[in-house]
Amino acid sequence: MQSVFFWRSWSSEYRMLWYILSGLFIISLIFLWAFYFNDGNGVIAWERIQEQKTIETTVHSFKVGPFTLAVPGESYVIFEYFGGGDVVHNQLASYVFLAVVIISSLFLLTLITTLERFWFLAGMSLFIIFVASLRLDVLLLFGLSGSVVPATVIVIYTAIGYYFKNIKASALFSFRLIVFAVLTLIVGIIIALFSQVPYPILHLAVTAYTPALILSILFIITVAHEIPASFVYITDQGGTNNVKHFSVISFIYIINVLITCFHEMGVINWNFLYINLYLLITLSAILGIWGFMLREPQYENIFSFHPSGAFFIISLGSICFITCAQLLGNMNDATLKVVRDFIIFCHAGFGIIFFTYFLSNFLPVMASGIQIKRILYKPHRMPYFTFRFAGLIASLAFLFYSNWREYVYHSVAGFYNYVADLYTLQENESFARSFYEQSSSRAFANNRANYVLGKLKSTRLDIEGAYRNYELANTRRPTEFSLVNEANLHFWTKAYFDGIRSLKSASTKMPGSARIENNLGYAYAKVHSLDSASYYLNRARENDQVKSSAETNFLAMAAAEYIPINTDSVVRIFNSTSASTLSNLLAVATLFGQALKIEERPNTKVLDLYSATFLNNYITRNAKSLDTAFIEEAFKIASDSVNYAYSEALKASLANAYYHEGNLAKALDILGGLTYSTQSYKGKYNYIMGLWALEQGNPQVASSYFSQAETADYKHARFYNAIALTEARRINEALIAWDSVATTEEQSVRSTATQVRRILTLSATEALTLEDGDKYQYSRYRVALKDTLFLKRLISTFDNNNYKAQALLDAAQRFYNADLLPEAISFLTQTRGIQLTDKRLFNDIRYLELRMLASKGDLRTLARQINKGVEFDKEHELQKMLYTALLAESNGDTTQAGKIYNVLGRFNPFFEEGVLAASNFFKKQDPKSQQTYNLLVDAIYRNPNSIKLLKAYAREAARQGFDEYAVSAAQRLNELESALR
Structure with missing residues (x-):
């Protein structure tokens, strides 16, 4: 156990430093795996792209004579699909990367000052190269360019290193480290405060890329054989079967490594569970700490493992892991290819040669049952240096077979990606684009650069150029973001079938992607393939992050395609509280006139598309029942300048709410104002105002509105104007209008036009022979007030009591409107005793009777009649x-x-x-x-x-x-x- 916890025997000074470095190593490892599992979400965020579709619904309907008219309202449904957002440089990854690299470098620098003269000079030379590679001159420190600043920094560090080596050689390791750390902190503060370039610390992170990559590759080479070496310790328990066990385990390992190697090289593409390369380097690195301790005989002439060797290997490991973490955190796939291939090439090359090294030196010893753990790095036949050299040659063989120039180009491309990111942060788009293009040209099918270029070109509507870049991005190393964005280009050009083909291909590369499935459901809905759309949307909603979008799309499809789903059942199944889902639920329920209980009420003051749509659909659905306080608050929100983009639609819907509150003047003011501010909806607003005027019993005003709507060529405005002219008893104009309707409208409307025109041209004698329905129309539209005797004669011929009472009510209403109250009372009185089956007609008679009593000032009778059980609905408030x-x-x-x-x-x-x-x-x-x-x-x-x-x-x-x-x-x-x- 002592060899496992080797630091326990160290002095407290070295133990503390070891704990610091171990913490750094663990932090680097955590960041690597955190960014690996984050899968680029720290760099690219998913965007929800909305498409809004108008669904015309009926706010309410009413009868005018024989016609049933509907007042339209607008609900909106939201379709939603996903797209990859802009690349945002992961500054956290870069800052942590720079911090770990600097701290690890300080340990290595301190270690260098403890070495013998030759190794000290060699180490300081490497450190000078490291500082020079940081390109401190580009920071314009104090406005200085050229070599002044880097030369000064190098001289200071070199002088202190020389001081500790030759003058103060007895200084403690911790003291040396503190001196270098304080000096580095001062330099860092000066750089942060006095650099003349933006983001100076990120400049250092970019320039530290090259040395960190080189040190990472050095570490990968150093620990490449540690996993097969660990097999020796696992199987070396004494006994004659050790060779067999070691050989079997090693053979399985090497075969899997080679298969993965050939897969990374593109030689094979099997449906096989390949080795995770980051797991491979993680295990090698952890094993390498103890393995480096056992290798002490090979480097003890330079430094001992206690503590220099331990500090050296764990510092290199920290740099390697944080470099990989930074590359993963910024999705720099160009350099990740270099790192990944070096990992597998080195593990394959050194693994094969280590097996040869072991067989050459220790096979007879292990076969005899003697444990060889402690002599593994003390060979007798094949020298350790030969093993390392041969392993390097084997690794390079894989590298050269894969075209070594490609790795140089990919390394450069990765650097250009970081430089471009830096310029993007500085909002220097032209320079950023130039470096991304260089990165794309250096590394073929570089996803990172091509993705950014695709985004840039698509925002400038260069769809063809964007498609080329996304195609390149998806050639070798596709990401979910780039696959989705390539398909989205087809959506923007309305080429939905091409988009479906693109997404189907993407689903084979990223199976089980809920966002791809949601987008497929959206695309199939756009081409009216409802079964396929439902299938993919149902699959997509199983993912919690995509659930609301999939449900939103399903409801939008139901409304757009008039699929009569049961909204109450949908509420129970979906159980969603997202604004988009609730908005679409309201639209569907309004469209099909279904009951829907939603507890949430719109309460947002600053609107976005979701909340604005929810508010609009809520108003449209509940226009007849909204309270005054809610209507006034909603109108304030709609009138607020911050909500200008949604103002017109909300005000148009609120006009209906004001109308049903009884405030027709406000409703007319709103729509009247909107007709002056819009061109596309001018016809519709006049059309709605015409319907309101017609319902209020003023066909003359209604006709003026319908004429405006007809000028704007708004759907049935010509037909409704003909109705209004007929209701206004402007017969000659009505006949002309019906003639126009008969030649321009659909068949059902043309039949109505023919029927009404026949009624308007009949003689009085012919009217007496008509059926009750036609006779009623004649009495309503043709008989003048002065023809009282004929009107009474005509009414007496009705067989249907409802028609007879309706004709009497119409006559009473006309006399009442003409301020001829005695005549109005006379006709209304004749309705008494008629047995009616139409409850609405019965109520209308009672309402007119109350109005007449109020006009006469007979308040006592008025109160008595009201107390007989008259009910006032919202319409008669x-x-x-x-x-x-x-x-x-x-x-x-x-x-x-x-x-x-x-x-x-x-x-x-x-x-x-x-x-x-x-x-x-x-x-x-x-x-x-x-x-x-x-x-x-x-x-x-x-x-x-x-x-x-x-x-x-x-x-x-x-x-x-x-x-x-x-x-x-x-x-x-x-x-x-x-x-x-």
Whole structure:
């Protein structure tokens, strides 16, 4: 056990230094394996690339006469695929690399000062070369260039080394190390503070690349035979079977090493479990510490193992491991090829020669049963130097067979990669690109350089050039990032089938990659191959890091392809809280009108694509039920300049929410404002405003909006304008509009146009012979108010009670709108006693009756009728507020009434009773105030054809002294009343 824990017998000084170096060695080893398993994620981050698709849904629908109309809304679904991000130099790896190299070099320098004269001179010469290779002149220390700075540093270190060698030879090892460490710390501080170049420490990390690589290769050569040497200790237990055991184990090892070697050389490409080369060097290095102790007879003329040899081998090991760690941490595959091939070449060459060395020197001894552990490096026949030299020749044979120039070029290419990274950090793109291109040309199919060049070219839309670089990057040493990015180029050019082929090839190189499977699912969804898309997305969602993207894509596909999935079941299966998944769930549920319970509510003030889509879809789905506080907060968020990119879509959706809150004025203001700021959606916004006006019973205003939408060529605007003109009883214009519809729209719409046009051209006599449905349309669109007798005669011929009651209700509504209340009451009274099967029609009759009672001022009867069980849904919320305000005012509660009238006067200009009641209330409260006048002006601006509003406005304008406006209103009123006669 003493030989295993050899440091226990050392003095406390050397033991402490050994612990420091051992810690350095372990740290280097940890970094190597951490970066190995990190697989480049510290250098390249995955990007989630989103594609948004608009899904038109129905916010609500309503009936106008025989027509059922739908108000559209927009939900958005997000498709999401992965792409490799920009290369970001792993500064942590470089800083740790430089620190370990410097500390290890200080131990080696201190060790040099303890050597005999020849070896001291040789060691100091190597140290001078090491310092010179750091290129301190490029740091422009104090603005100085040339050899002044490096020469000064070399002189100082050399002088101190000479002092310890020849003057203070008795100085303790630890004291020498501290002196060199303090000096190095001072130099480091000066470099950090007074260098005239950016990132001076990283400059040193780059320039330390070459000596660190050379020392790493030296260490690999030094420990290359340690694994077969350990077989001697494993089998050398005494006995006659030792040779057999050693031979079998060694043969298996050498065969596996050779197979791996041939695989790395590209000679074979079997489906075989090859040796992990980093594990190989790790085991060799650990075994090499004790192996170097046993080799002491070979180098004891230079220094002893205690402690110089131990410090030497573990310092070299630390440099080797941290160099490999830095290369892995920065995905510098060009140099990693050099290191990997040297590892396997040396292990193959030295392994074969060691077996020969052992057979030549110790086979008879081991066969006799004598243990040879302690004499392994004291050969009698084949000298140890011969073994080392022959092993080197064997290793070089592999190297030369693989074209030794290629390793020089790869080493240079790796250096250029670091230089390019340094320029990238300095935002000097032209220099960085130049060095990446040099790296690419030096090392064929260099993934690191070609990947960066592919990213640079794709950002400049040089798709062909980017494809060439990604193809090179994926030729020999593909990474998941480069494979995915090559396929993504096809997505950007809409060549989805090419992208699928590229990803299928990538999946054979990186089997089981969830990101590749997600992208395949996305690509298959784009080409409508739903089974394949579902298969790959289902596989991708098994990975926790990709799960949300795969589920997002599945839901987006379901919405885009109108796949009627059950959203409640999906919620239970997916159990996802990501904004993209929830957004798409809302879109699917809205599209298919399904129930969906989601606890999360949008609460983000600064939006990104995910949160903005979630907020929009939440508003669209819940437009009819959102509370005022939420709507106002959402509008503030949408209006914030930081959310400008999402403002228009959110405001358009919020307009629907305001509409269903009853605040039609705000909704119209929002969409009206958006029509001036957009061109592509101008038709749609006018179309929606036309639908709102039509639902509010003002077809004249609706027609003006539809005309604007028709000019913008927005889908069914021409058809809806024909409906609005028909509802407005502008027969001649309606006939022209229906003629246009009959020649331009789809078959179902053309059939409707033919039917309506027939109704509009019938004579009164012919109308009496029609079916109830057609007869109802004739009564609605053709019979004028002055033809009261004929209207009553026509209604009396209805067989269907629902049609008969609807015709009476329409007539009452028309008289009521014309401010002819007695006639309106007469027709509405005729609906009593009719047995109805349409509950909505029954409620509409009751609602109109309440409005008439309110207009008459019969509040007692109004209250009695309401108490009979009238229910006010969200659509009739303003009516309920009006009756509450009237009753509060009659009871003397002007405070409560004033709050409600303030809402009624502003919210809906088409709800004339509310505007008039509010204007009357405020006039009574303060006759001198212009609040009444302003309310009427605002209402008439939106509802210019209202007879009731014009009458009130003419009176108020005259009262305020605006005689010219009063006369103009009176003229407009006369025109409207004449049109009704």
